[in-house]
Amino acid sequence: MPAAAVAVRRRTAGDREDLLGRLMLAPALAYVILLVGAPLVLAVLLSFTSATAGSLTFTWVGLANFSRLVRDSQFQLALRNTVVFTLVSQALVIVLAVTAAHVLDAAFVGRRAVRFLLLLPWAAPVSLAAMAWTWIFDSTFSVINWTLKVAGLLRGWLYWFGDPTLAMIAIITVHVWRMFPFATVVVLAGMSAIPQDIREAAVIDGAGFFRRLVSVQLPLLLPIVTVSVLFGVVFTSTDLGVVWLLTRGGPYNSTHVLSTLAFQRGILGASLGQGAAVALFLLPVLVVVAAVMLRVARRAEVGA
Amino acid sequence: MRARRRRVWRAVQRVALYGAALAFTVFAVFPFYWMLLTAFKTNRDLYVGATDLSHIPWIFNEPPTLDHIRLLLTQTPYLVWVKNTALVGALVVAITLLAAVPAGYSLARLSGRWGERLGIAIFLTYLIPPTLLFIPFSRVIALLGLQNSLWALVLVYPTFTIPFCTWLMMGFFRSVPRDIEEQGMVDGYSRAGVIRRVVLPLAVSGILTVVIFAFTLVMQDFVYALTFISSVGRMTVSLGVPVALVRGDVFYWGSLMAACLITSIPLAVIYNLFIDRFIAGLTAGALKG
Amino acid sequence: MAYVETRNLHKHFGEVRAVDGVDLAVREGELLVLLGPSGCGKTTLMRMIAGLEQPTAGEIYIAGERVDADVPPRARGVAMVFQSYALYPHKTAFGNIAFPLEALGRPPAAIGDAVRKAAGMFGIGHLLGRRPRQLSGGERQRVALARAVVRSPRVFLFDEPLSNLDAKLRAVARFELKQFQRQIGTTTIYVTHDQVEAMGLGDRIAVMDRGKVRQVGTPQEVYDNPADTFVATFLGSPPMNLVEWGADTLLGFRPESFQPRAVFGPDEDLLTLRLRVREVEHLGSSRLVYGTLEERARSDQPVIADLPVTVTTPIAEGEVYDFAVRRAALRYFDARTGLRRHGPA
Numbered sequence: 001m002p003a004a005a006v007a008v009r010r011r012t013a014g015d016r017e018d019l020l021g022r023l024m025l026a027p028a029l030a031y032v033i034l035l036v037g038a039p040l041v042l043a044v045l046l047s048f049t050s051a052t053a054g055s056l057t058f059t060w061v062g063l064a065n066f067s068r069l070v071r072d073s074q075f076q077l078a079l080r081n082t083v084v085f086t087l088v089s090q091a092l093v094i095v096l097a098v099t100a101a102h103v104l105d106a107a108f109v110g111r112r113a114v115r116f117l118l119l120l121p122w123a124a125p126v127s128l129a130a131m132a133w134t135w136i137f138d139s140t141f142s143v144i145n146w147t148l149k150v151a152g153l154l155r156g157w158l159y160w161f162g163d164p165t166l167a168m169i170a171i172i173t174v175h176v177w178r179m180f181p182f183a184t185v186v187v188l189a190g191m192s193a194i195p196q197d198i199r200e201a202a203v204i205d206g207a208g209f210f211r212r213l214v215s216v217q218l219p220l221l222l223p224i225v226t227v228s229v230l231f232g233v234v235f236t237s238t239d240l241g242v243v244w245l246l247t248r249g250g251p252y253n254s255t256h257v258l259s260t261l262a263f264q265r266g267i268l269g270a271s272l273g274q275g276a277a278v279a280l281f282l283l284p285v286l287v288v289v290a291a292v293m294l295r296v297a298r299r300a301e302v303g304a
Numbered sequence: 305m306r307a308r309r310r311r312v313w314r315a316v317q318r319v320a321l322y323g324a325a326l327a328f329t330v331f332a333v334f335p336f337y338w339m340l341l342t343a344f345k346t347n348r349d350l351y352v353g354a355t356d357l358s359h360i361p362w363i364f365n366e367p368p369t370l371d372h373i374r375l376l377l378t379q380t381p382y383l384v385w386v387k388n389t390a391l392v393g394a395l396v397v398a399i400t401l402l403a404a405v406p407a408g409y410s411l412a413r414l415s416g417r418w419g420e421r422l423g424i425a426i427f428l429t430y431l432i433p434p435t436l437l438f439i440p441f442s443r444v445i446a447l448l449g450l451q452n453s454l455w456a457l458v459l460v461y462p463t464f465t466i467p468f469c470t471w472l473m474m475g476f477f478r479s480v481p482r483d484i485e486e487q488g489m490v491d492g493y494s495r496a497g498v499i500r501r502v503v504l505p506l507a508v509s510g511i512l513t514v515v516i517f518a519f520t521l522v523m524q525d526f527v528y529a530l531t532f533i534s535s536v537g538r539m540t541v542s543l544g545v546p547v548a549l550v551r552g553d554v555f556y557w558g559s560l561m562a563a564c565l566i567t568s569i570p571l572a573v574i575y576n577l578f579i580d581r582f583i584a585g586l587t588a589g590a591l592k593g
Numbered sequence: 594m595a596y597v598e599t600r601n602l603h604k605h606f607g608e609v610r611a612v613d614g615v616d617l618a619v620r621e622g623e624l625l626v627l628l629g630p631s632g633c634g635k636t637t638l639m640r641m642i643a644g645l646e647q648p649t650a651g652e653i654y655i656a657g658e659r660v661d662a663d664v665p666p667r668a669r670g671v672a673m674v675f676q677s678y679a680l681y682p683h684k685t686a687f688g689n690i691a692f693p694l695e696a697l698g699r700p701p702a703a704i705g706d707a708v709r710k711a712a713g714m715f716g717i718g719h720l721l722g723r724r725p726r727q728l729s730g731g732e733r734q735r736v737a738l739a740r741a742v743v744r745s746p747r748v749f750l751f752d753e754p755l756s757n758l759d760a761k762l763r764a765v766a767r768f769e770l771k772q773f774q775r776q777i778g779t780t781t782i783y784v785t786h787d788q789v790e791a792m793g794l795g796d797r798i799a800v801m802d803r804g805k806v807r808q809v810g811t812p813q814e815v816y817d818n819p820a821d822t823f824v825a826t827f828l829g830s831p832p833m834n835l836v837e838w839g840a841d842t843l844l845g846f847r848p849e850s851f852q853p854r855a856v857f858g859p860d861e862d863l864l865t866l867r868l869r870v871r872e873v874e875h876l877g878s879s880r881l882v883y884g885t886l887e888e889r890a891r892s893d894q895p896v897i898a899d900l901p902v903t904v905t906t907p908i909a910e911g912e913v914y915d916f917a918v919r920r921a922a923l924r925y926f927d928a929r930t931g932l933r934r935h936g937p938a
Contacts, residue, residue: 014496015665021414028407028426028466035463036429042440053442096328103324114325116576118332123575124568125542127526132335132564135342135557143338143361146354157355181332185579238433241526245546259435259527266439267531276439283436290428483679486645489666490673492696492744497667501692505683 046276053270065277078256079281084168085257086237089175093232094225096176097183102213104184105191115185122182130245133174137161137246164254167247171255174242179235183228190224191217223296230289237285258282336568343562344368350558372558373566380556381536382563385544388454392540393522395458400465400518405511407466408473409499413485423474430467434527437463442531456532457540461525465518472517476510477503516578523571541567595654596621596780597642597748602651604637611637613804615651619748624774624781625809626795628788630827634804635784639750642782644669656747667696672741673750676757678733680725686712686736687721693744711739714773731762738770742777749774749781755790767793788828792816800824818924819845822931825924831897836886837928842937845924848881848899853906854915863917870910871895882908 013019047065049058069075104115121129136143137160148154160166198216218225240259243249249256249264256264258281266275341364342350349366352359359365376382411423441460450456480503488498504511522540529543536548545563549556595618604612612634619625627635640646642653644666653661660669672693680689687708694704712718715735725733734754741749755763755770771794774781785791791798792812799809800823808820819825819833822843826832831848838844854865867887874881882898898916900908908914925934 010668011663011665012494014494015667017414017495020495021410021419024406024410025415025422028403028470029422031403031462031466032426032429035460036432036437036467039437039440039444040432042443043436046440046443051443053446099324100328103321103328106321108321108325110325114329117329119576119579120336120568120572121332123520123572123579124336124564125523125526125571127542127546128564128568129335131546131560132339135555135561136335136338140353141351141361141557142354146357146361149354150357177331177335184328189580234431234433238435240435240530244530245526259433262435262439263527263531267442272439272443279436279439282433286431286433286436290431293428293431294424481677481679483675483677484681486643486666487673487675487679487681488692489645490643490671490750491693491740492667494665494667497696502681 043276043280046272047280049273051272053267053272061273065273069274069277074253074256075261075278077254078258078261078278081168081255082237082257082259082282085172085175085243086233089172089179089236090229090232092172092176093180093183094229096180097187097228098218098221098225100180100184101187101191104188118181118184120181121178122185126178126239126241127245129178130174130242133170133177134246137170161247162251164251167251167255171243171246174246175236175239178242179232183232186228186231187221187225190221193224194220226296227293230293234286234289238282336565339561339565339568342557343372343559343565344370345558346371347558372556372562375556376559376562380549380559380563381539381544382541382549382559384537385539385541386567388538389523389540389542392454392457392461393519396461396465396522397515397518399458399462400469401511401514403462403466404469404473404514405504405507407470408475409477409503411470412474412477413482414495423471426467427471428467430464430471434464434525438527438531441528445532451532452534452538453532454538457522457525457528460528460532461522464525465521468521469514469518472514473507473510476507476513480506513578516574520571520575523567595619596656597782598652598654599638599642600652600654602638602641602653603649604634604641604646605649610804612641612648615801615804615806617799617806617809619780619782620797621780622778623796624771624783624794626791626798627782627784627801628791628795628798628827629786629801631786633801635786635801636752638801639673639752639782639784642669642748643671643673643750670747671750672744672746672748674734674737674741674752674754676753678725678737678754678757680728680733680736680740682725684724685721686717686723686725686728689725689736690721690740690743693740697744707743708739711743714742715739730758731766734758734766738773746779749779749783751781751783753785753787756785756787763790770794788830792828800827802827818933820933822926825926831881831899833924834896835894835926836896838925838937841928842934843926843928843931844937845926846918846922848897849901850922851896851898851916851918852900852904853898853908854917855906856904857917857919862920864920864923865915865917867913868896868898868916869913870908872910873908878902880904880908887913 045058048060048062050061050064051058100118104111104118135141139159139162142158142160144160145154145158148158158166160170194217198220237257238259239257240263243255243257243260244263247255249260258278262275262278264275265278266272269275341362345364346366346369349364352361354361407426411419411426413419415422445451445456445460448456448459450459484502484506485498488502489495493501523542525540526542526546529540530547533539533543536544539548541563545560545567549560549563597617597619599615599617602612602615602617603610615634615638617638627638629635637646641648641661642655644660644664648661651661652659655669655671658664680686681692684692690708690711691704694707699707708721709718712721715738717732717735717739720728720732720736725736728736734757737754751770755766758766767790783791783794785794795812797809797811798815800807800815802823808815808824810818815824816828819828822835822845825835825845829847833845833847834851835843835845854863857863868882868884869887870882870884872883874883879902880900882900883895884898886896900906925937926932927934
């Protein structure tokens with residue numbers, strides 16, 4: 001027997017699972033703690049200070065940033081916009097996604113191709129997609145305006161980024177366009193997880209399409225739809241790129257959301273404290289989302 | 305009579321199905337079609353203005369041109385941005401693999417009961433968005449003297465790639481049967497040897513998936529790049545194209561859309577190949593039941 | 594001299610005592626079967642011997658060397674065959690069998706020879722280039738066995754290696770396994786819940802229940818002289834009849850020794866019991882008679898008699914017959930502890 005085989009008869013570091021486990025986890029954990037945990041704490045701390053980007057001094061100002069914000073009409077609008085964008089776009093996304101998933105689930109020719117095309121919006125870098133939409137909504141060259149005109153649906157002219165309502169519609173359109181393919185694929189994954197015999201049982205029982213949808217599929221799809229909505233809420237409510245690239249918060253600061261306002265005040269305006277305070281208003285949303293997510297996961301586990 | 309009515313109803317359903325599929329597809333694909341059209345249209349064909357109802361913008365009214373692509377590749381820093389993106393992407397992927405692969409294994413096999421909880425906790429940090437972190441990061445980056453440096457991105461991007469990829473790898477490692485690992489240990493290998501000789505070869509497809517997703521996540525970022533990078537020569541594609549491909553106030557829409565197109569499409573194709581694993585990772589909890 | 598030995602071995606998972614103080618001595622060269630219902634701790638016990646599970650308390654010795662605390666599985670000189678065979682899916686059959694030898698750092702030429710020799714033993718030489726998913730269940734089992742043999746381990750550990758085979762193949766595989774173990778004479782511990790497998794394979798059987806070893810003995814000993822009511826009813830199909838016999842005694846007798854009175858000679862030392870027949874099952878090679886005893890003895894379960902086809906006495910349902918057991922075949926147990934007693938008390 002070679003010497004090497006004899007030399008390692010006793011336990012070495014490679015055999016000690018507890019030690020190995022900690023060593024292997026350490027880099028990732030350190031990264032997350034140092035570069036996610038610590039900055040998160042720093043974000044909270046900054047929001048209580050009057051820190052600016054230029055100097056490295058902190059002055060503790062307590063709740064001053066927050067009390068100023070709550071009275072700030074600009075902030076109130078941004079908060080409202082964030083809620084509106086998120087809720088409206090997610091509502092549309094659910095309807096579109098459940099419908100699209102049912103369409104895709106039915107066997108038809110070219111299904112794979114359709115699925116591929118549907119996923120393009122989600123896979124493309126968001127900033128580039130936003131640029132395409134900026135061009136589509138261009139004030140002079142908008143193909144939408146041309147088409148509406150030719151169809152006889154439009155009398156005057158739509159200045160998409162010149163009018164607050166139109167700008168909001170444009171932003172919501174882009175959010176929906178971006179999120180619904182993702183939601184569709186998630187729901188589709190959920191549908192294929194519904195056992196075939198349950199579906200067939202419903203068909204044999206003579207339930208019609210809508211009865212089947214409402215009383216069999218939707219309840220079974222609920223957890224997966226919840227997950228997709230939660231991700232949608234997180235991605236939409238915290239998104240900065242779409243609003244920033246489409247409108248820069250304009251016209252007249254009417255389409256600012258919390259993230260763009262935080263960017264404007266914290267980075268461009270250099271008052272880190274203010275910006276951090278604005279962004280911090282997103283934290284409760286995330287906490288709620290995380291809590292619901294954990295519940296869904298746990299219930300799925302108990303059910304299994 | 306009944307049978308015939310049913311046949312008609314079937315046909316109507318069929319038509320409705322294809323109609324709906326078509327509508328969804330058109331909505332999803334339309335901006336990409338628009339990129340394609342714009343990228344290859346001559347300027348004369350492009351900048352007519354939507355008020356001219358006789359000029360149909362949906363088609364090539366003049367023969368397509370490669371001028372915009374040529375301009376993009378020769379007159380703009382696009383290729384520099386591609387290089388920067390590739391560099392940052394490669395480094396971030398490397399860091400992510402070094403951290404996430406061992407961590408995923410540790411959580412799946414070596415951390416016992418609290419491994420599950422710690423795994424969920426790490427995954428939840430993926431939900432903490434850049435919006436909450438870019439302000440404190442700007443302070444951290446300033447302290448480290450990394451303003452306007454690609455190294456700032458290399459440092460920051462793993463904060464979202466590591467949690468997500470750790471979670472994905474945890475799932476992959478769980479799917480390797482325990483028996484096989486234990487067999488390796490009985491067959492004369494230490495746990496570390498089993499990881500190297502048995503587990504990693506079996507997790508190759510998982511590792512490949514992680515590489516792809518880490519890279520696409522890097523490509524998706526706009527916020528951090530916008531916050532940390534100000535010189536045009538140090539930008540990534542997803543920052544440079546929207547903010548720096550403008551001369552003065554003039555948008556070069558042809559080149560801009562060309563850039564969007566040739567960046568998005570290859571990415572989307574690769575992404576599509578792996579999307580099912582991505583979904584499986586995200587929904588691991590909800591689908592288990 | 595025990596070759597593999599455990600002393601007061603414990604494994605607790607929280608409140609659950611999976612293995613609860615096991616003293617087991619496996620002799621060199623024998624095939625010992627760990628038999629018990631699922632959850633009795635037999636697999637945990639085997640995994641502790643392999644080193645895949647750390648004992649909560651107790652000692653394990655292999656060939657006189659204490660291994661429980663500080664010797665990792667790879668250095669214990671054991672080879673294990675899992676229920677799933679646990680073949681490495683990314684390796685060919687050759688790669689699978691060669692893997693333990695690579696761990697020992699053998700030169701490639703020696704590895705090749707050893708692999709081909711081991712494969713030859715199991716008649717799978719022509720399959721060495723295939724991957725596990727290209728092999729049938731029986732072929733996989735042979736690859737797993739060849740992999741276990743190839744590095745000449747001190748001990749074989751088998752965890753229900755036949756349960757994934759279909760019934761027909763299983764009988765053949767059992768026979769081959771026994772032949773092969775006899776031939777190479779390596780100490781073997783074999784876990785199963787299948788008593789037929791245990792009786793057929795084992796030089797000795799250790800019957801386990803709820804983390805404890807109830808009895809160790811040759812198949813015949815365990816079957817004929819069960820140490821307690823658990824062993825008595827776990828072994829044998831149908832199981833031993835147990836009827837109350839006085840205040841604190843249970844009387845046990847095997848269905849096949851419980852026959853119509855007429856079967857026995859007139860001078861034999863018998864216990865005769867009147868049986869009211871409830872049901873008769875014809876199983877081809879035998880008849881199973883279910884009934885209740887008319888006098889003295891009571892039992893919750895029906896009493897069963899297993900009559901070979903050679904016994905042609907007509908039996909009708911609903912009637913009462915005289916049945917008898919030789920007194921030598923009677924077993925007595927303590928009603929409270931379930932332990933064997935050597936007389937009616």
